[in-house]
Amino acid sequence: MRTLGISIARMEPGEVDLAMSYSAEYSQQNGFVHAGVLTAGLDNACGIAAFTLMPAGSDILTVEFKTNLLAPAKGESFVFRGVVVKPGRTLTVCDGEAYAVQDGVETLVATMTGTLMALQWRDAN
């Protein structure tokens, strides 16, 4: 998240909004943010949303995700929204939405559905 300049804008149990400013560094020639960057933002949003509902001492691992790219990702800034659809002891399913923001208008540019796995890393001690 630090590499991409992503920060937490809002966080509640089972929900999170991440914010990212536009940077030419991780964009294509045409100024569109690359699918890998969108995926990283969405994956982080899903992971943090899942994390908010887990017991202390849990670590989280992404098992899989599916992303649909809906519109060119062009904007001054970006919002990555993660919402838990189904929490679970072992597996949690989250939905993510990526919005491009331009002149105060949000456009949905990509969606994700992801499966995340809780690891009880303190068990190892």
Next chain:
Amino acid sequence: MRTLGISIARMEPGEVDLAMSYSAEYSQQNGFVHAGVLTAGLDNACGIAAFTLMPAGSDILTVEFKTNLLAPAKGESFVFRGVVVKPGRTLTVCDGEAYAVQDGVETLVATMTGTLMALQWRDAN
């Protein structure tokens, strides 16, 4: 691809191998390459594989992809393999495989299935 230092190692009709060296910049604290980087590599491999079977003057757009993360992405270098499963005039379906390479041993760390769309950008002229 330039940002991540990815280059084409092998290219045939409907198939491509991309190579990437490890860099601490796009890795997590534990040295694992981030899911967004793997996705970018896999998406590029699928896009280039699809591109090799398209008529001249086509541009390519990723519609959607699904990624499974299978093992920690730790290695000296990485290979992203893209193969066309079903070419089409409008839509092409590709499979991608990401391998971490350490001491000459390849480990499959992630897979992708993606749908790509051909755009005949010269039609606009």
Next chain:
Amino acid sequence: MRTLGISIARMEPGEVDLAMSYSAEYSQQNGFVHAGVLTAGLDNACGIAAFTLMPAGSDILTVEFKTNLLAPAKGESFVFRGVVVKPGRTLTVCDGEAYAVQDGVETLVATMTGTLMALQWRDAN
């Protein structure tokens, strides 16, 4: 839809609810409705939702879908909800939700994200 006894319960532009009664025929030994039946219901809901936003004379084809199975599909009846996330001239992306209904309570048992393609079949004439 006839084989499974599915009917349209509600339909608006970009949205549809399908209803299905429980039948032992398409269930497993434990009384849970099989994933293939849930997928058929969700795929139909997504297809009809997409269809409501298309020009007359269009036919619709499912390109791909991803389904997460969230809970055992046990109930007296089932609702398959389809909503258009992003309409398009060629491709439309839809979300689907399958609910099991028991004693008036709806439980989300499966989700789908699907990509559908419009075919202008009248063009062929």
Next chain:
Amino acid sequence: MRTLGISIARMEPGEVDLAMSYSAEYSQQNGFVHAGVLTAGLDNACGIAAFTLMPAGSDILTVEFKTNLLAPAKGESFVFRGVVVKPGRTLTVCDGEAYAVQDGVETLVATMTGTLMALQWRDAN
């Protein structure tokens, strides 16, 4: 599987082929086998392939799958091939391929990537 008349044609550790004859019952007006039937066959193939690598006393649950529909599913019979891509103690990832067979020629009509979960049901006793 009994409802659809699916049987095991070949089974090895981590791999299985299921066979199904064409039936008008689960096909559309045009004679194409419905996506829900293909998904059921692919899901069964993936589940059985995963099952062959699990310890005795395991039960198996499908977590999620993604299906691409590649060609019209028309044929005298169908083969559903399931292969384990990555076995695991908790989660197993499988690939599935559905082939339509006509006059001895196999055509790839759909693919699946699925995540399956092992349940140690004997643990409960």
